[in-house]
Amino acid sequence: MSDYGHPLTFGSFLTPGNADPARVVALAALSEQVGLDLVTFQDHPYQPAFLDTWTLLSFVAARTSTVRLSANVTNLPLRPPAVLARSVASLDLLSGGRVELGLGAGAFWDAIEAMGGRRLTPAQGVRALEEAIEIIRQTWDADARGGVRVDGEFHRVIGAKRGPAPAHDVGIWLGAYKPRMLALTGRRADGWLPSLAYLQPGDLAKGNAIIDDAAREAGRSPADIRRLLNINGRFATVGRGPLHGPAEQWAEELADLALTDGISTFILGSDDPDDLRRFAAEVAPAVRELVDGERSSSSAVPADSAAGSADSGAAAGPRPAEPAGPQPATGRPASVGRGAFSVVPTPDEGVRRSDIQVWDESARPTGPARDPDRTYTAHDLASSQHLIDVHDGLRAELAQIYDLIEQVAAGTIDAGTARSHINTMTMRQNKWTLGTYCESYCRVVTTHHTIEDRSLFPHLRRGDARLAPVIDRLEQEHHLIHDVLERVDRALVAFVSVPDGMAELRAAVDLLSDTLLSHLSYEERELVEPIARIGVR
The missing domain is CATH 1.20.120 (Four Helix Bundle (Hemerythrin (Met), subunit A))
Structure with a gap:
């Protein structure tokens, strides 16, 4: 059982379709409006039905002010790491420190090769990713002496000037599933970002064990690595399966993932505005309440699992200010049981702001x-x-x-x-x-x-x-x-x-x-x- 003590954050995983670009941007802005902490987009540069993810991230950054942004995850074989490092740092500076970096070793190799990328085996992909992380971190270390020097098997950067440094410590999150990638996550990354749909029962615990062991061997605390998770589900009035039911069921299942498997960032894959609203307004607060209650009742958190506030991979941005205008009222009774009718309608306060009357x-x-x-x-x-x-x-x-x-x-x-x-x-x-x-x-x-x-x-x-x-x-x-x-x-x-x-x-x-x-x-x-x-x- 693992709870790494990170603060909980919640985000959206949106499809960057180009058929209706304004809707994609509106969904990202809606994610911020409803109080989500993070907006992410998949990155498939070979997919002509998609907008370019880094162009889209830049546009969304200009249309938002608090929500954090990331590719989920960046297609490294088609994005040279030295250029990617400067792109990330530039957008982080322009957005006021709101960019994180999800990275993947690559998939869909036929499409990557057709776009001019180099086909790699799984083992080669992991080695190439580790070299890329070193290039990116050196590039961001603008105060270090000398240029960036990584003479790797797949990436070679010799003497490139460092900088710019990002506005904040950008988290590097790896989309990892196999042991080599999981071990790399423990050694070098700030976060683990798998998708629940691709995992079998027990895979989260197994992955955590590999990451934790690799972190300790590298002289790091397992709590240095935030655990994120892409999720999918359906809201329904009654439970029909995992993440298929009412918001209360979602909250209980996600809280269990947080307390048992250490997941602290949940990213909902949905392009439905209603799903995003319910996830932010109903699920996220309930999960926080359940986890906070369990944490406060626990006798102690293991020393190497206490994250504190210095979480460089955290996705939490400032919470939106309370909106102006009328606030939502609630008619929910304190308890609902058998007997007399106890549901209380929300009364009309009778305040009228307009001189126009559309009905009597x-x-x-x-x-x-x-x-x-x-x-x-x-x-x-x-x-x-x-x-x-x-x-x-x-x-x-x-x-x-x-x-x-x-x-x-x-x-x-x-x-x-x-x-x-x-x-x-x-x-x-x-x-x-x-x-x-x-x-x-x-x-x-x-x-x-x-x-x-x-x-x-x-x-x-x-x-x-x-x-x-x-x-x-x-x-x-x-x-x-x-x-x-x-x-x-x-x-x-x-x-x-x-x-x-x-x-x-x-x-x-x-x-x-x-x-x-x-x-x-x-x-x-x-x-x-x-x-x-x-x-x-």
Whole structure:
């Protein structure tokens, strides 16, 4: 059992596809917005469907301010180490110390050779990688005397000038699986970065043992090497397998990996904005809480496993500031059990920021009165609570929009970047005009897979005809919310050409706040009890 004591960090592993470059950048920016610590991209220079990873990293660095960046992992056979060292150091200086270096010995050798690279055997690849690490470290050691001198079997750099030094101690993380690569990780690297999908049960423990032994033989502490892990999974309302289930299941499984196998950085491979949001907002905090609790209850951490704060391979950057504007409220009761209806809808505080009214709130119909003698199971109540949880995510997105507008006003991002952020949000992708919930709502509140059954409103309408006026009204309001979102988008487009574009933009967002918060509260007030009573199956 190994816990190396590193602080936990969380990141995204994004596909650098070139079919929609703006979306790739928006997902990277979203990763920062939701509070992830790290953004990574695979590096396959021979893949024409991908953007060049180092060009993309540079572009993303200019569009973000706190998140750390890395290739996952850099294709060394097609990137000469002396040039790569200067590229990394330059981007680290330009980004304020936010770049790490994932490295691999190479794969897909036919494609590498077709691009002009040299085909190597596995053993040769490891030796070439060790030579490259030496070249990179010498290049970064700008204060040392003399030039870079590595007269290797595969890389030869004789007398090249050193520098520039990076802005911080860049971590070198190796994508390693076999014993020779694992031993090199222990001798020379700052981190081990495998992918869980490529590992068999027990491989993490075996890999740790090889790395730890090699580190000690090299006079290093095993805690000098951060353990990172690329993961994939699916969120679902019930558990269906490893990393396939609710966020609570993910948190327990990742916490076990942290405490048992020493993993301290989890990098989610997904291009789904909802997955990234849930990973950052639900999984990461729960994992930290579980691990912190176990660590604080442990009697001691082994001396050679205590990382302290001097972790050169850490991926943790500054946490984003609290967003401006309205903050998400939570209606979750302290406990949910059998008995009376205990789910508390989030109330509408009645604050209105806009002079425009898109609907008459006094004309809203109400549903049937609640039966005071009815009791509800924990499952019934959990179904209702799901609606509030999803709404709280939308409330949090509204706060993010206010934060984005403040960044536009301050000149830290442009209107185009703000649009990219907003277009990845759940509320923007909601099929409001259809009067139905978006895909994320459907995943939360129902397990049916047909189009008809994934629409919550028709299901409730069938379950209780008395709800028809309420549902009709909610569907009408969905149309209007769509129009208000379009108004925000138009204001962002006009911002660059309208003399007082910021005033128009703020007014559009204020109107969105008024309509969205009012609508969500009304929907919860009228539907949380029927959802518990009628169910979602």
